[in-house]
Amino acid sequence: MTRPAPVLETRDLHLSFGALKATDGVSLRLLPGEIHALIGPNGAGKSTLIGLIAGTLRPDAGQVLLNGRDVTGADVVRRARAGLARTFQVSSVAAELSVLQNVMLAVQGARGGSFRFVRPVLADAALRAAAMGDIDRVGLTGRHRVVAGDLAHGERRRLELAMALALAPRAFVLDEPMAGMGPDGAREMTALLDDLRHRAPILLVEHDMDAVFALADRISVLVSGRIIASGTVAQIRADPEVRRAYLGEEILE
Amino acid sequence: MTAMLLIEQALNGLQYGVMLFLMAAGLTLVFGVMGLINLAHGSLFMVGAFACAAVAGATGSFWLGLAASLAAAAAAGAIVEMTVIRRLYARDHLDQVLATFALILVFSEGTRWAFGSFPLYLDIPAALAGPVTLPGGLEYPLYRLVLIGVGLGVAAGLFWLIGRTRLGIRIRAGEADREMIAALGVDISRLYTIVFALGAALAGLAGALVGALQSVQVGMGEPVLILAFVVIVIGGIGSIKGALVGAILVGMTDTLGRFVLPLALGTVMSRSDAGAIGAALASMLIYILMAVVLVLRPGGLYGRA
């Protein structure tokens, strides 16, 4: 059996801030069709790793590959154009624009053409239809006129997701999509993400263990900047090192 | 002969630089600690100069004038901080720019109202008048030499204040984390008033000292303010050390540029052309310096970014 080529891969990434090794030799593969969860205690270096993958941070050593292409030297914009869609831990949208405008902006990002000056963008039927489709898909139907800054927290998480979807990416990197959601919201978001994996594989950073265990095909555990274990849900649950790292946390229950 | 002139110009540049430092230090402190851009800092320079000229004119004593300039600028700074500036800390830079631009209008026109449109003149104190002979035979004005000494002395004092005193610790803590220092029980609004008044006093001191070299008039503060911005951009916002290095760099570049460029151009073109073109180019030199620093280090020489 030949293993499928990874969509997203990091090879031996290193990044230190002074004496602190925030990322210490991380190698990670995201395979087609999978949800690969990245878990770890606070301060494990998850945000740093996402920064390195998305291009906001540059590694001291190591590589990031997207579809087999080395993008280590590419900035955020180039990586997004190469097919990487990320969401942010703290919702990051254009607060004064409507839901529709936010998603259309993402469609525009994917399709290019931001230097057109004449035709009103809201009258652009193709752009609009694509955006409305993604708004429906994340369950914001009927909310497209609302200004993003006026959305409830859960709705803003969904808008983030719609914007990621609208990029039609090769890989998703989702930074705690369940953060701050109630149990109902988390359940709905779980169903959404389950559906999303058919679009593109997902690297999922998440604290909500119910969601992780329900969704993940594989889990990698990051502690102190290193991946201490990687495997299926069952393997990770049984791993003694993970148990030690998470001692007292809900994973043991 | 040219070497002597060059040394003299270098001393002038140093003197110019340390005076710019007095302006830039306050600006950079206020920005570093409170995150505020203050266009009205040049008005405090003007307040210092007018206070010194008015008191020196009335009493005949430059030294009383100097004390008055410190007091007037610090008081003006404290009052403005308590009435206007503290409402701006939470606002965006645009509001800060507009409000402090409005303050310039109030200060400038208020001063014109009080003192009239004609410039005041401030004499160099008799004890410091006249030239001294430096080693090597160069005759140099004593007053300018004293300004260099005062500027460097204030710089040393500031480094000591920031690095070694309780107030300095609080200022540095305020730069790092506003909530933290409030949680430690430091009265943050009083700290801000003190920092602002300190910056104002430095600007006022510079105004008074420079006032004796030029005429004291409304609008004298803004050109210096803009140069102080250039200094901060070069040195890196929030860094006192950057302000000192940037100020001396700007002072030297400007003074020596005005001296050297026309001479250098004179070797390839007629003297009058060289004078005109050299002067025009020299006036742009510090901005070119700023652009070069921006390209190489967008956060400034000692900036954090």
Add this chain to the structure above:
Amino acid sequence: MRREPLLNGVLALALLAVPLAAWALDEPFVITLATKVAILALAGAGLNIALGYGGLVSLGHAAFFGIGGYAMAVLAAPVQNFDLLMSWPFEVPGTKSMPLIWLAAMSAGALAALVIGALSLRTAGVYFIMITLAFGQMLYYFAISWPAYGGEDGISIYVRNGFAGLNTLDPIQFFALAYGLLMAVLALTHMMVRARFGLALAGARQNPGRLAALGIRPFSLHLSAFVISGAITALAGALYADLNRFVSPSMLSWQTSGEIMVFVILGGVGRLFGPVAGAALFILLEHWLGGVSDYWKLFLGLILLGIVLFARGGLIGTLAGREDAHD
């Protein structure tokens, strides 16, 4: 929520009706005042594209205003001196044609904005404010020390430049030109803001990090907006020079930058007609307060302070409420 278009219409009509009435009543001074409003509003409309729509707090727009003014003088001076603009490597005459002058002014403004913008946009926030201010000051000192066009004293162009079919020396006809240009620029701005570019620019203003993660480069958008902004303010500068028939370094001074910014903020940042409302209010205040006291700028300063501290959103914001989110 549809009060803003109505208010814009009222403003556009008022700016047209006042000089027309003055023309009927033979009050040329009022026409000139209205022309000044239209031209300064145009300068503000230029800045509004960078400041309002792009979120770039430029305190150096006098640079472009002055460049426009000097472009006019450089082209028109050779004609009144019976001289050539250039004699080497080939002969180029000057011109008194307004369209050519406008084109030159806008090109020069755009080029300067490209250089200044490319350097200044390497930074953001308070650095950007200081650097644009500094570059403006650089051109100011250059104009003062460069003797060819009058240096500190400036240069007079005794006869107003021409526009085919119009008598530009007639105040109402010159007003019509300025008003027409202002309305054309506002219409184009409206179009641009609603197009893809405007949406992307709004994204770049509100959340540049997010925009980059969507594959759109904020720097390119910001720089384009800055260049367009500089070109429009330069056009206003050329008109202003023609209004006064005089150009001097004061057009390049930091006070001019501050005043252009005041027009925009007074009227409403990022509002299409904000600069019109702001420039009109400023000129009215100048005229009215100036009649009351020699120190009218003191009161202007206090009024501005009051507006920043207590009435945010400018005139349009106060009268029309929050901006429509469009669809």
